[in-house]
Amino acid sequence: MSVKEPDLAGPAARNLEKPLNVQLSNWAVAYIKLHHCHWFVKGPEFQSLHAKFEELYDWAAEKLDELAERMLAIGLRPASTLKEYMSLAEIRESGDPSESATKMLEGAASDFGTMAKGLKAAAETAERNGDSATADVLNGQIEELEKQIWMLKATLSK
Template sequence: MGKNFIGLDTAKTEKLADSLNDLLSNYQIFYMNVRGFHWNIKGSDFFELHVKFEELYDDLLLKVDEIAERVLTLGHRPSHSYSSYIERSEVKECKDVSDGKQAMQNIVESFATLIGKQRDLLALAGDAEDEGTVALMSDYISQQEKTVWMYRSYLGH
């Protein structure tokens, strides 16, 4: 078993990097969906949701960068083409949505996908003794669980 430059098993970090690239793909599509919601929202909730969507896509953009940098830290290359994002992402493109409830429903569903992937990554990272990825995934999950609760409350669930 070889170790990489930060002392982690190279075979395990390769699997982690692949899973992080999968997560990155989902984040990138989700990010673009939320940008579209921000640009196209209409209706009585416009002012509230326009600002909420901007807060969300700003946060998603930070996480995109953190995930890509984690892949690099593990000694691998982050995915960086939209064709690969579209191919890998379980979060699907969402076009021309102007209805607030439809946008919020998509956001809740997208978070469910991300949280599931992050829980899987948490287990992989724990097995690889990769505390950096464990900390990142733990932070994301705890933040997003609260966000999902609030967005579901908005939807009346």
């Protein structure tokens, strides 16, 4: 016996599926990329940066899950494979283990800026749909990204 899944997403919500999956993919790539930084960061600030990148990838995992579960709650299908994440993400991995700590911090700040910008556009679409609950989730993520960008830039300033 097959049970048809209820179609919770109206036509308005459907226009969010792709943009939200792009943002979800950004979180997934950020999660791995921040592990790369945690593992390969070098220099006199090793201890604090190693710990900071761990804090950031734990946070990225939380945001990934938050966004995917919000999508499920409004009847959308969150992307759930690395293949999808790699094809949809706007941010790119560096994969270079010899990258300097400064480059890693600058890269994270730049990625977070890209992610905040994409989330902002998605939040505007959600608002136009009358879905302010989804917009609230997205705006909350933007606020957290902006705080991290500020802290990364403060770490980088001489």
